[in-house]
Amino acid sequence: MIFGVNFTADTGTDFYDRSPTSRRWALVGVACSSLFSYSCIVAGIITLANHGVMGVAVPSLANPKPGDMLPLQNEILALALNLIVTLSTESTGFVHGISLRSALASESRLRFNTNLRLLTAARGWYNPNGALINSISAVLLIISYSAASLVVGWDDRLSGKCNAFVGLPLLILGVAIHLQVMIAFSGMWTVKILTWSSSPLDLTAALVHHIQVTPASSRCMRCVSDLDTDKGPVKPSEIQPSAWGAHPSIRKVVISLWGMVAACAGWAAVVMYIWHKQSVGTAVMNATYTGNPLSINAWSFFVEPQSNGIYLFMPLSDLEAWGLAFFIMTVIQGPLTLGLHLSELIVNVIRDERQWRLATEKKGLITATNPVMMIFRHRICFILFIAKPFLHWMFGLSFMISNIASDGKLSTPSVHMWTAQIWNLFIALFIFTCFLTFVALRRPRGPQPAAYGHVQTLANLVDEWSPVMWWGHKKDGIRYCHAGTSDHPLPHVKMDCVYAGPGAGSLVPFS
Numbered sequence: 001m002i003f004g005v006n007f008t009a010d011t012g013t014d015f016y017d018r019s020p021t022s023r024r025w026a027l028v029g030v031a032c033s034s035l036f037s038y039s040c041i042v043a044g045i046i047t048l049a050n051h052g053v054m055g056v057a058v059p060s061l062a063n064p065k066p067g068d069m070l071p072l073q074n075e076i077l078a079l080a081l082n083l084i085v086t087l088s089t090e091s092t093g094f095v096h097g098i099s100l101r102s103a104l105a106s107e108s109r110l111r112f113n114t115n116l117r118l119l120t121a122a123r124g125w126y127n128p129n130g131a132l133i134n135s136i137s138a139v140l141l142i143i144s145y146s147a148a149s150l151v152v153g154w155d156d157r158l159s160g161k162c163n164a165f166v167g168l169p170l171l172i173l174g175v176a177i178h179l180q181v182m183i184a185f186s187g188m189w190t191v192k193i194l195t196w197s198s199s200p201l202d203l204t205a206a207l208v209h210h211i212q213v214t215p216a217s218s219r220c221m222r223c224v225s226d227l228d229t230d231k232g233p234v235k236p237s238e239i240q241p242s243a244w245g246a247h248p249s250i251r252k253v254v255i256s257l258w259g260m261v262a263a264c265a266g267w268a269a270v271v272m273y274i275w276h277k278q279s280v281g282t283a284v285m286n287a288t289y290t291g292n293p294l295s296i297n298a299w300s301f302f303v304e305p306q307s308n309g310i311y312l313f314m315p316l317s318d319l320e321a322w323g324l325a326f327f328i329m330t331v332i333q334g335p336l337t338l339g340l341h342l343s344e345l346i347v348n349v350i351r352d353e354r355q356w357r358l359a360t361e362k363k364g365l366i367t368a369t370n371p372v373m374m375i376f377r378h379r380i381c382f383i384l385f386i387a388k389p390f391l392h393w394m395f396g397l398s399f400m401i402s403n404i405a406s407d408g409k410l411s412t413p414s415v416h417m418w419t420a421q422i423w424n425l426f427i428a429l430f431i432f433t434c435f436l437t438f439v440a441l442r443r444p445r446g447p448q449p450a451a452y453g454h455v456q457t458l459a460n461l462v463d464e465w466s467p468v469m470w471w472g473h474k475k476d477g478i479r480y481c482h483a484g485t486s487d488h489p490l491p492h493v494k495m496d497c498v499y500a501g502p503g504a505g506s507l508v509p510f511s
Contacts, residue, residue: 016205016465017368019197025371026098026196029091030184036088037177044171053319054410056164056403058155073163075302077152078396082389085148088177089141090385092184093117094198094371096137099187100129101203102194105212113200113453114348116249118341128187137183140176142337146330147173149396153403153410166403166410168322198374200352200453201367205465207455219460220483221499223449227456233480233500236447236493243349244440246452250349253342254440257433260339264429268422274310275419299420303397309418325401325413336395340388346436347384352453353444354378359471359485360448360492366468380439387432391425398422447493461485463501 047057096117103122104110118138121131150169155162194206207213218232225241226234243250272294294308303309314321351374359365375381398421402414444450448471451457462469463484472490475482480500483493493499 016195016209017197017199017202017467018195018206019199019202019369022196022198022369022371026091026095029087030095030181033088033091033177034181036084037174037181040170040174041178042174043165044167044169044174047165047167048171051167051409053168054322056153056155056166056405056410058162058164072302074152074154075393075397077163078149079389079393081148081151082145082393082396085144085173085177085392086385086389089144089180092177092180095184096129096180096187098193098196098198099184099191103127103129103187103191105194105207106191108212110207110212111454111456112247112349113198113203113352113455114345116253116342116345118338128183128190133183137180138338138341140180140183141341142330142334143176144173144180145337145392146326146333147176149329149333149392150326150401150403153405155405155407164405166405169326172326197367197369198348198371199355199367199369200451200455200458201356201365201462201469202369204455204458204462205367208459213455213459215459215463216456218500220463220501221447221449221493222457222460224451224454224457227454233498235498236483236495237449238445238447238495240444240446240448240450242441242443243346243353243452246450246454247345247349249345250440253345254433254437256342257339257436260335261426261429261433263335264422264426268419268426271310271417271419271422272308275308278310294419301397301421301424303400303418303421307418307420309416309421312415312417314412314414321412322401322410325415328415329399329401332399333392333395336391340384340391343384343387343432343436346440347380349452350380350439351378353450356451356453356458357444357446357448359469360446362489364468364470364489368467383435391428391432394421394425394428398425447495 043057047055051057097115100115100117100120100122101110101113104115104120107123109122118134118141121127121134122129124130125132127133147169151165151173153164153166155164194210195202197203204213208215219226221234221236222232223237223240224246244254275294298306298308300307314324355365355369375385398418400416400418402411402416404411449457449461451461461471461484463474464486466485466487468487469485470487470489471485472483473481473493474484474486474490476497477500479498481494481497482501483499
């Protein structure tokens with residue numbers, strides 16, 4: 001253990017966790033993502049070679065199914081594929097995020113442990129964490145989920161309908177995942193990663209050790225919201241600021257999420273309007289209309305034969321129509337994919353704060369983290385992990401591109417938009433956004449200053465580093481008291497005392 005905060009470059013290096021365990025888990029995840037991408041590429045190439053550009057592959061174990069069973073099986077396969085895509089993109093995203101964090105630290109631009117991975121760039125256009133590559137990564141992430149929505153279809157044969165996999169989107173999915181793997185590896189190779197830990201405490205300790213962050217004196221009771229004030233000594237506060245007020249990007253993320261919810265409601269309203277105009281005899285665009293008027297009795301989660309919706313046909317050649325349909329799906333699904341990426345900022349900032357606040361609990365704060373267990377240890381992380389594939393799957397129920405084949409060949413695609421399923425997606429997004437808004441606005445209770453993963457604030461608050469830490473009252477003074485961390489439980493801070501750092505007796509009095 002190292003006491004004090006005046007570390008130098010040649011201080012012992014064991015007081016922060018470089019987290020080789022996290023590195024191993026990350027490399028295993030990226031390796032599995034790479035294997036998945038290779039499998040998709042090989043399967044896609046074989047399908048295209050054997051059946052042509054518009055061909056599909058029917059698994060050898062697939063047997064013809066009754067018509068009412070096949071859609072449900074297809075949706076289960078689609079949900080499973082979305083889950084695999086989420087696991088793959090989360091694995092590559094973790095490595096890319098860690099390398100971005102280290103790149104920002106090397107440029108003295110790192111402020112928070114958690115950053116928007118695809119919207120925060122290091123310097124240099126050709127940097128693996130630069131603006132150009134981040135933009136490409138965002139497009140690849142959108143393409144991954146859009147392609148996954150098109151992979152699973154069915155083949156209508158004389159013997160019945162069978163589950164089938166469409167070769168072209170399968171190839172596109174594999175290439176998109178593989179490129180994300182390459183970007184993750186290139187980011188890891190081009191920057192010195194100080195620690196693989198996702199803990200804000202390990203990151204702060206590493207930056208203090210390498211003299212990239214210098215703890216400020218007399219700020220042992222100042223939270224992240226007090227960074228712009230010059231006053232040091234202060235009395236403890238019974239309630240802390242929310243993430244909304246403490247992190248400048250949280251407000252933008254919450255507003256963006258509500259914009260996505262509003263856009264989804266507008267989309268559903270437009271589809272209802274178009275369907276209604278057709279029902280009263282007014283033609284609107286080159287479309288076919290299906291189903292009964294939308295009502296509570298006609299509402300369903302899955303698409304039914306009488307579901308309310310519209311079909312948009314494209315009078316193009318098969319390949320051109322598929323290219324246009326895929327482009328439309330990517331454009332429409334893009335906001336959902338980016339919105340869920342933005343929500344990572346809220347979730348991870350709250351996770352960082354909850355980990356820091358463990359320092360006042362009985363068991364203390366254990367700085368070492370496991371990236372896999374973090375998902376299950378923090379419920380908010382698990383909710384986001386489940387929400388990503390589920391919401392993309394729900395989008396696939398709302399917006400479909402027909403991937404029905406006849407004897408191994410796809411027909412000319414058409415775009416299907418289902419009114420009830422779009423409203424279902426809206427309801428799910430509304431609940432999800434309400435939850436994130438609540439946690440972003442919630443103010444933590446207790447005198448422990450809020451940090452939300454802000455490295456300078458944590459450097460000011462932690463004055464003694466150890467694998468397990470407790471925070472509380474450490475020392476009485478004539479004018480000021482001192483609060484900090486220790487390797488053993490500490491008493492609660494005194495709410496009527498003024499706190500500053502050690503040796504702050506000569507500072508100006510509290511005002």
